[in-house]
Amino acid sequence: PPGDSKVGEKVFKTKCAQCHTVDKGAGHKQGPNLNGLFGRQSGTTAGYSYSTANKNMAVTWEEKTLYDYLLNPKKYIPGTKMVFPGLKKPQERADLIAYLKQSTAS
Numbered sequence: 001p002p003g004d005s006k007v008g009e010k011v012f013k014t015k016c017a018q019c020h021t022v023d024k025g026a027g028h029k030q031g032p033n034l035n036g037l038f039g040r041q042s043g044t045t046a047g048y049s050y051s052t053a054n055k056n057m058a059v060t061w062e063e064k065t066l067y068d069y070l071l072n073p074k075k076y077i078p079g080t081k082m083v084f085p086g087l088k089k090p091q092e093r094a095d096l097i098a099y100l101k102q103s104t105a106s
């Protein structure tokens with residue numbers, strides 16, 4: 001389903017922003033800065049110390065992979081240190097991904 005980035009922004013602020021930033025050069029928190037996420041291989045953000053599991057998970061982040069990952073991160077990347085239960089609602093994931101695509105573009 002197409003996502004609504006305005007709704008997705010609220011989802012990000014409520015559920016992701018405590019651990020992630022999106023702006024270029026914003027720095028890492030508990031999780032890596034997500035700027036430039038789309039089209040990048042997982043586990044390759046400079047200056048962030050990933051788990052071995054996330055580093056070895058060779059996937060390119062784009063709509064489809066994020067949609068599957070965010071449903072259940074620990075199932076998609078067994079051994080990830082991202083402590084997040086996942087977003088079960090398809091529309092919520094679509095909205096969040098629409099926001100991420102816009103906000104993480106360098």
Ligand code: HEM
Nearest residue numbers: 015016019030031042043044050051054080081082083084
């Ligand atoms: C990793 C997104 C919530 C902590 C990641 C990655 C993505 C992501 C895409 C992989 C980055 C990469 O491979 O370069 C999100 C989104 C969230 C969310 C969209 C909200 C729905 C959280 C929360 C926390 C967190 C709430 C902290 C409690 C982390 C950590 C990693 C990570 C520590 C690195 C995992 C590892 O190295 O195993 N996140 N995240 N994230 N996230 Fe999140």
